[in-house]
Amino acid sequence: MGVLIVFIQKAIVQGMGILFGALGEILTEKSGNLNLGIPGIMYMGGIAGLMGAFFYERGSASPNPVVGMLISLLCAFACAVIGGLIYSVLTISLRANQNVTGLALTIFGTGFGNFFGGSVSKLAGGVGQISVSTTASAYRARIPVLSELPVVGDVLFSYGFLTYFALVAAVAMSFFLFRTRRGLNLRAVGENPATADAAGINVTKYKYLATCIGAGIAGLGGLYFVMEYSGGTWTDNGFGDRGWLAVALVIFAMWKPLNAIWGSILFGALYILYLYIPGLGRSMQEVFKALPYLVTIIVLVITSFRKKKENQPPAGLGVPYFREER
Amino acid sequence: MNKEPLFRMSRRESIGIGKQILIYVLALFLALVVCAGVIFLLVRMNPIDVYKAMFDGALGTKRRTWITIRDLLVLLCIAVGLAPAFKMRFWNIGAEGQILIGGLVSAALMINIADKIPNTVLLVLMLIGSAAGGLVWGLIPTFFKAKWKTNETLFTLMLNYVAMQIVTYCIVFWENPKGSNSVGIINQKTRAGWLPEVLGNDYFWNIVIVLVLTVFMFIYLKYSKQGYEVAVVGESERTARYAGISVKKVMLRTMSLSGAICGIAGFILVSGAGHTISTSTAGGRGFTAIIVAWLARFNTIAMVLISFGIVFMQKGAIQIASQYGLNENASDVLLGIILFFIIGAEFFIKYKIERNHRQEGK
Numbered sequence: 001m002g003v004l005i006v007f008i009q010k011a012i013v014q015g016m017g018i019l020f021g022a023l024g025e026i027l028t029e030k031s032g033n034l035n036l037g038i039p040g041i042m043y044m045g046g047i048a049g050l051m052g053a054f055f056y057e058r059g060s061a062s063p064n065p066v067v068g069m070l071i072s073l074l075c076a077f078a079c080a081v082i083g084g085l086i087y088s089v090l091t092i093s094l095r096a097n098q099n100v101t102g103l104a105l106t107i108f109g110t111g112f113g114n115f116f117g118g119s120v121s122k123l124a125g126g127v128g129q130i131s132v133s134t135t136a137s138a139y140r141a142r143i144p145v146l147s148e149l150p151v152v153g154d155v156l157f158s159y160g161f162l163t164y165f166a167l168v169a170a171v172a173m174s175f176f177l178f179r180t181r182r183g184l185n186l187r188a189v190g191e192n193p194a195t196a197d198a199a200g201i202n203v204t205k206y207k208y209l210a211t212c213i214g215a216g217i218a219g220l221g222g223l224y225f226v227m228e229y230s231g232g233t234w235t236d237n238g239f240g241d242r243g244w245l246a247v248a249l250v251i252f253a254m255w256k257p258l259n260a261i262w263g264s265i266l267f268g269a270l271y272i273l274y275l276y277i278p279g280l281g282r283s284m285q286e287v288f289k290a291l292p293y294l295v296t297i298i299v300l301v302i303t304s305f306r307k308k309k310e311n312q313p314p315a316g317l318g319v320p321y322f323r324e325e326r
Numbered sequence: 327m328n329k330e331p332l333f334r335m336s337r338r339e340s341i342g343i344g345k346q347i348l349i350y351v352l353a354l355f356l357a358l359v360v361c362a363g364v365i366f367l368l369v370r371m372n373p374i375d376v377y378k379a380m381f382d383g384a385l386g387t388k389r390r391t392w393i394t395i396r397d398l399l400v401l402l403c404i405a406v407g408l409a410p411a412f413k414m415r416f417w418n419i420g421a422e423g424q425i426l427i428g429g430l431v432s433a434a435l436m437i438n439i440a441d442k443i444p445n446t447v448l449l450v451l452m453l454i455g456s457a458a459g460g461l462v463w464g465l466i467p468t469f470f471k472a473k474w475k476t477n478e479t480l481f482t483l484m485l486n487y488v489a490m491q492i493v494t495y496c497i498v499f500w501e502n503p504k505g506s507n508s509v510g511i512i513n514q515k516t517r518a519g520w521l522p523e524v525l526g527n528d529y530f531w532n533i534v535i536v537l538v539l540t541v542f543m544f545i546y547l548k549y550s551k552q553g554y555e556v557a558v559v560g561e562s563e564r565t566a567r568y569a570g571i572s573v574k575k576v577m578l579r580t581m582s583l584s585g586a587i588c589g590i591a592g593f594i595l596v597s598g599a600g601h602t603i604s605t606s607t608a609g610g611r612g613f614t615a616i617i618v619a620w621l622a623r624f625n626t627i628a629m630v631l632i633s634f635g636i637v638f639m640q641k642g643a644i645q646i647a648s649q650y651g652l653n654e655n656a657s658d659v660l661l662g663i664i665l666f667f668i669i670g671a672e673f674f675i676k677y678k679i680e681r682n683h684r685q686e687g688k
Binding site: 036111 | 337473474476484487498620621657658662676
């Protein structure tokens with residue numbers, strides 16, 4: 001029982017960062033942009049948030065956790081939006097290829113994160129020395145009373161606020177996409193930009209906004225790893241392949257934010273499952289680590305041959321839209 | 327309401343090669359100016375000195391030059407492998423995995439049968455085995471794409487990580503010394519399965535293999551019937567079908583070729599460069615090569631130049647990193663900036679921008 005609770009907790013902790021990334025990518029892909037720069041953008045968000053907090057804590061005599069939190073939140077979001085903006089300018093205005101631009105952005109963003117991560121560590125006095133524990137304490141603060149409940153408290157209420165924020169964001173995004181006029185417009189842009197354009201929807205504006213805001217949300221995933229998961233420290237390439245897992249989760253969730261919630265927890269569970277299966281040799285552990293990807297491939301294949309309309313990728317995904325070239 | 331924008335753009339009918347080069351040179355220049363600004367902001371160093379140091383890092387000594395050439399060859403090999411797939415508009419993002427599987431086959435042969443057969447036979451087996459490994463890894467997503475139109479971008483991407491886990495799986499059995507979690511240099515004493523040096527040059531065979539592939543691909547895409555079919559399918563599947571081309575067949579055939587060449591790149595990395603296998607054997611080259619292949623617009627000769635540019639940048643940045651105490655990830659930041667500019671420059675090659683003439687009165 002105790003092990004199971006810890007397992008669920010750990011799965012949720014692993015999953016939330018991926019959930020942010022996937023939510024950002026869902027919003028982006030709904031506008032028809034396949035942004036493969038999401039892994040890079042998550043690095044950008046993570047390091048910007050960390051640097052914001054770091055310089056605030058360094059500059060202030062008695063840093064306040066809440067102020068540090070707000071600063072890092074803002075920095076992470078803003079920096080990730082800049083990443084999204086680079087992608088948008090290149091693919092929407094300058095009509096560059098989406099895959100190529102996205103991959104370049106991932107190279108840039110990952111380098112950006114590791115570069116500044118390394119540099120700030122140096123400022124802080126050496127590798128692994130960077131620590132913004134004051135700010136991180138705000139991220140790691142648990143809900144009083146509720147988190148002390150037995151079992152329920154551990155499973156449901158033992159997380160920092162970003163976890164609940166991710167859940168709220170997923171529900172809100174689902175409502176936005178499927179219940180509001182603007183959400184409908186956005187989906188129209190992703191499905192068939194030419195028709196949307198003819199219906200008087202500003203395709204360029206929707207694509208820009210969805211991509212940039214999506215990037216900002218994904219950036220919070222990076223921040224989550226840095227602050228809540230790692231407690232305000234930086235390790236180079238610390239996110240590993242989680243950025244790509246976020247892209248995988250979008251497919252697994254079939255472009256629906258609500259599916260992404262349980263999908264992210266499942267991915268988190270699969271990611272750490274090998275630690276909890278007794279008697280697993282080292283080699284078998286490695287096989288288990290491939291599970292999230294294998295599951296994604298299976299979902300991808302099944303959805304492609306079942307051809308259910310509502311489970312397909314947006315029809316205009318990855319296809320650039322130029323009004324005069326229809 | 328009907329405000330006319332200040333500029334209008336239109337698709338160019340054609341563009342001279344001179345103008346094309348001019349645009350790229352301009353983009354590269356702008357990129358270097360931005361990079362210089364970034365470098366200055368970070369280290370307050372004279373950017374000219376920094377660029378000098380970069381040149382030194384990439385081509386400063388004979389040894390460094392050869393390492394630059396070695397890495398250039400691998401990148402080129404992968405890009406050459408990707409070219410036919412992209413020309414067909416098949417988004418093979420899975421080069422990374424295809425390289426790893428190819429390299430894995432090579433490493434497996436080196437470790438397990440090196441002492442049982444003559445070295446030449448071993449090398450040939452490794453070459454064929456790697457190509458076959460990459461081919462199979464490339465064919466899996468293609469099969470599903472051909473049959474059910476499964477999205478190949480995402481499928482190939484996922485397979486990269488499956489390949490990585492297969493590699494770590496094998497490393498557990500092959501690790502040397504035990505407990506190090508790495509394979510170490512394979513056959514260090516016997517050099518079995520290493521591409522032999524010729525005329526005192528370690529990389530002779532690397533050069534031969536990659537050049538043969540490059541020239542082959544150039545001719546294949548430009549002058550062969552199969553290459554033409556690839557181009558037609560890439561332009562429009564409907565046209566291809568109308569012309570009696572079996573899209574499925576072309577897809578499977580082209581991706582076999584693409585995967586096999588990426589597998590050979592894995593062979594070169596294991597047998598002709600690193601003599602070891604790890605999850606970082608491909609090291610992101612599969613992704614970088616995508617950008618190379620795309621920017622060169624499938625022209626294999628242009629790929630040589632672009633590969634050189636990118637490897638030069640990387641080596642140079644590692645040099646400034648160590649020389650000025652910068653973190654070596656600076657190379658990815660600078661590379662990213664340069665790529666953004668070059669990707670953006672493509673727009674000005676495809677389109678021209680003209681100023682709208684204002685109408686009389688306001």
